[in-house]
Amino acid sequence: MADKSLNRTELVAAIAAHSGQTQATVNGVLEAMFDTLATSVGNGTKVSIPGWLSVERTHRAARMGRNPSTGAAIQIAAGYGVKVSAGSKLKAAAKG
Incomplete structure:
Protein backbone atom coordinates (compact mmCIF):
# COMPACT_ATOMS: atom_id res chain seq x y z
CA MET A 1 0.00 0.00 0.00
CA GLY A 44 -24.53 4.79 -18.32
CA THR A 45 -21.99 6.63 -20.47
CA LYS A 46 -18.42 5.35 -20.37
CA VAL A 47 -15.87 8.12 -19.77
CA SER A 48 -12.43 7.48 -21.22
CA ILE A 49 -9.27 9.58 -21.08
CA PRO A 50 -6.94 7.63 -23.39
CA GLY A 51 -3.72 6.58 -21.72
CA TRP A 52 -4.89 7.65 -18.27
CA LEU A 53 -8.15 6.06 -17.15
CA SER A 54 -11.64 4.96 -18.04
CA VAL A 55 -14.71 4.89 -15.83
CA GLU A 56 -17.92 3.03 -16.58
CA ARG A 57 -21.08 1.85 -14.84
CA THR A 58 -21.45 -1.90 -14.47
CA HIS A 59 -24.56 -3.95 -13.78
CA ARG A 60 -24.53 -6.43 -10.93
CA ALA A 61 -27.14 -9.21 -11.20
CA ALA A 62 -29.38 -10.24 -8.33
CA ARG A 63 -27.85 -13.01 -6.25
CA MET A 64 -28.18 -15.01 -3.09
CA GLY A 65 -26.09 -14.07 -0.08
CA ARG A 66 -25.82 -14.88 3.60
CA ASN A 67 -26.52 -12.73 6.63
CA PRO A 68 -23.21 -12.87 8.52
CA SER A 69 -24.94 -12.59 11.90
CA THR A 70 -27.49 -15.36 11.50
CA GLY A 71 -26.22 -17.34 8.53
CA ALA A 72 -29.67 -17.06 6.93
CA ALA A 73 -29.86 -16.91 3.13
CA ILE A 74 -30.93 -13.53 1.79
CA GLN A 75 -31.72 -12.22 -1.67
CA ILE A 76 -29.42 -9.38 -2.75
CA ALA A 77 -31.11 -7.13 -5.29
CA ALA A 78 -29.61 -6.30 -8.67
CA GLY A 79 -27.77 -3.00 -8.79
CA TYR A 80 -25.04 -0.98 -10.36
CA GLY A 81 -21.37 -0.50 -9.58
CA VAL A 82 -18.50 1.51 -11.03
CA LYS A 83 -15.44 0.12 -12.79
CA VAL A 84 -12.32 2.29 -12.96
CA SER A 85 -9.48 1.10 -15.20
CA ALA A 86 -5.99 2.57 -15.31
CA GLY A 87 -4.58 3.44 -18.73
CA SER A 88 -1.10 2.72 -20.06
CA LYS A 89 0.44 6.07 -19.01
CA LEU A 90 -0.89 5.73 -15.46
CA LYS A 91 0.33 2.14 -15.23
CA ALA A 92 3.78 3.17 -16.52
CA ALA A 93 3.96 5.98 -13.95
CA ALA A 94 3.12 3.53 -11.16
CA LYS A 95 5.97 1.26 -12.18
CA GLY A 96 8.41 4.07 -11.57
Missing part, protein backbone atom coordinates in the same frame (compact mmCIF):
# COMPACT_ATOMS: atom_id res chain seq x y z
CA ALA A 2 1.17 3.52 -0.64
CA ASP A 3 2.82 5.22 2.31
CA LYS A 4 2.08 8.68 0.88
CA SER A 5 -1.20 10.28 -0.07
CA LEU A 6 -2.32 13.47 -1.77
CA ASN A 7 -5.62 14.94 -0.62
CA ARG A 8 -7.80 17.24 -2.70
CA THR A 9 -6.39 20.45 -1.22
CA GLU A 10 -2.83 19.35 -1.93
CA LEU A 11 -3.81 18.23 -5.44
CA VAL A 12 -5.42 21.60 -6.20
CA ALA A 13 -2.35 23.44 -4.89
CA ALA A 14 0.01 21.27 -6.96
CA ILE A 15 -2.01 21.73 -10.16
CA ALA A 16 -2.26 25.48 -9.55
CA ALA A 17 1.51 25.73 -9.08
CA HIS A 18 2.20 23.62 -12.17
CA SER A 19 -0.28 25.42 -14.44
CA GLY A 20 0.06 28.99 -13.17
CA GLN A 21 -3.69 29.17 -12.48
CA THR A 22 -5.24 30.21 -9.18
CA GLN A 23 -6.31 27.54 -6.71
CA ALA A 24 -9.91 28.77 -7.02
CA THR A 25 -9.83 28.26 -10.79
CA VAL A 26 -8.31 24.80 -10.48
CA ASN A 27 -10.81 23.84 -7.79
CA GLY A 28 -13.69 24.99 -10.03
CA VAL A 29 -12.37 22.94 -12.95
CA LEU A 30 -11.96 19.83 -10.76
CA GLU A 31 -15.48 20.27 -9.37
CA ALA A 32 -16.89 20.58 -12.91
CA MET A 33 -14.91 17.52 -14.01
CA PHE A 34 -16.20 15.40 -11.11
CA ASP A 35 -19.79 16.60 -11.65
CA THR A 36 -19.59 15.74 -15.36
CA LEU A 37 -18.00 12.37 -14.58
CA ALA A 38 -20.71 11.50 -12.04
CA THR A 39 -23.53 12.57 -14.36
CA SER A 40 -22.11 10.69 -17.34
CA VAL A 41 -21.42 7.47 -15.46
CA GLY A 42 -24.80 7.74 -13.73
CA ASN A 43 -26.44 7.88 -17.17
Whole structure:
Protein backbone atom coordinates (compact mmCIF):
# COMPACT_ATOMS: atom_id res chain seq x y z
CA MET A 1 0.00 0.00 0.00
CA ALA A 2 1.17 3.52 -0.64
CA ASP A 3 2.82 5.22 2.31
CA LYS A 4 2.08 8.68 0.88
CA SER A 5 -1.20 10.28 -0.07
CA LEU A 6 -2.32 13.47 -1.77
CA ASN A 7 -5.62 14.94 -0.62
CA ARG A 8 -7.80 17.24 -2.70
CA THR A 9 -6.39 20.45 -1.22
CA GLU A 10 -2.83 19.35 -1.93
CA LEU A 11 -3.81 18.23 -5.44
CA VAL A 12 -5.42 21.60 -6.20
CA ALA A 13 -2.35 23.44 -4.89
CA ALA A 14 0.01 21.27 -6.96
CA ILE A 15 -2.01 21.73 -10.16
CA ALA A 16 -2.26 25.48 -9.55
CA ALA A 17 1.51 25.73 -9.08
CA HIS A 18 2.20 23.62 -12.17
CA SER A 19 -0.28 25.42 -14.44
CA GLY A 20 0.06 28.99 -13.17
CA GLN A 21 -3.69 29.17 -12.48
CA THR A 22 -5.24 30.21 -9.18
CA GLN A 23 -6.31 27.54 -6.71
CA ALA A 24 -9.91 28.77 -7.02
CA THR A 25 -9.83 28.26 -10.79
CA VAL A 26 -8.31 24.80 -10.48
CA ASN A 27 -10.81 23.84 -7.79
CA GLY A 28 -13.69 24.99 -10.03
CA VAL A 29 -12.37 22.94 -12.95
CA LEU A 30 -11.96 19.83 -10.76
CA GLU A 31 -15.48 20.27 -9.37
CA ALA A 32 -16.89 20.58 -12.91
CA MET A 33 -14.91 17.52 -14.01
CA PHE A 34 -16.20 15.40 -11.11
CA ASP A 35 -19.79 16.60 -11.65
CA THR A 36 -19.59 15.74 -15.36
CA LEU A 37 -18.00 12.37 -14.58
CA ALA A 38 -20.71 11.50 -12.04
CA THR A 39 -23.53 12.57 -14.36
CA SER A 40 -22.11 10.69 -17.34
CA VAL A 41 -21.42 7.47 -15.46
CA GLY A 42 -24.80 7.74 -13.73
CA ASN A 43 -26.44 7.88 -17.17
CA GLY A 44 -24.53 4.79 -18.32
CA THR A 45 -21.99 6.63 -20.47
CA LYS A 46 -18.42 5.35 -20.37
CA VAL A 47 -15.87 8.12 -19.77
CA SER A 48 -12.43 7.48 -21.22
CA ILE A 49 -9.27 9.58 -21.08
CA PRO A 50 -6.94 7.63 -23.39
CA GLY A 51 -3.72 6.58 -21.72
CA TRP A 52 -4.89 7.65 -18.27
CA LEU A 53 -8.15 6.06 -17.15
CA SER A 54 -11.64 4.96 -18.04
CA VAL A 55 -14.71 4.89 -15.83
CA GLU A 56 -17.92 3.03 -16.58
CA ARG A 57 -21.08 1.85 -14.84
CA THR A 58 -21.45 -1.90 -14.47
CA HIS A 59 -24.56 -3.95 -13.78
CA ARG A 60 -24.53 -6.43 -10.93
CA ALA A 61 -27.14 -9.21 -11.20
CA ALA A 62 -29.38 -10.24 -8.33
CA ARG A 63 -27.85 -13.01 -6.25
CA MET A 64 -28.18 -15.01 -3.09
CA GLY A 65 -26.09 -14.07 -0.08
CA ARG A 66 -25.82 -14.88 3.60
CA ASN A 67 -26.52 -12.73 6.63
CA PRO A 68 -23.21 -12.87 8.52
CA SER A 69 -24.94 -12.59 11.90
CA THR A 70 -27.49 -15.36 11.50
CA GLY A 71 -26.22 -17.34 8.53
CA ALA A 72 -29.67 -17.06 6.93
CA ALA A 73 -29.86 -16.91 3.13
CA ILE A 74 -30.93 -13.53 1.79
CA GLN A 75 -31.72 -12.22 -1.67
CA ILE A 76 -29.42 -9.38 -2.75
CA ALA A 77 -31.11 -7.13 -5.29
CA ALA A 78 -29.61 -6.30 -8.67
CA GLY A 79 -27.77 -3.00 -8.79
CA TYR A 80 -25.04 -0.98 -10.36
CA GLY A 81 -21.37 -0.50 -9.58
CA VAL A 82 -18.50 1.51 -11.03
CA LYS A 83 -15.44 0.12 -12.79
CA VAL A 84 -12.32 2.29 -12.96
CA SER A 85 -9.48 1.10 -15.20
CA ALA A 86 -5.99 2.57 -15.31
CA GLY A 87 -4.58 3.44 -18.73
CA SER A 88 -1.10 2.72 -20.06
CA LYS A 89 0.44 6.07 -19.01
CA LEU A 90 -0.89 5.73 -15.46
CA LYS A 91 0.33 2.14 -15.23
CA ALA A 92 3.78 3.17 -16.52
CA ALA A 93 3.96 5.98 -13.95
CA ALA A 94 3.12 3.53 -11.16
CA LYS A 95 5.97 1.26 -12.18
CA GLY A 96 8.41 4.07 -11.57
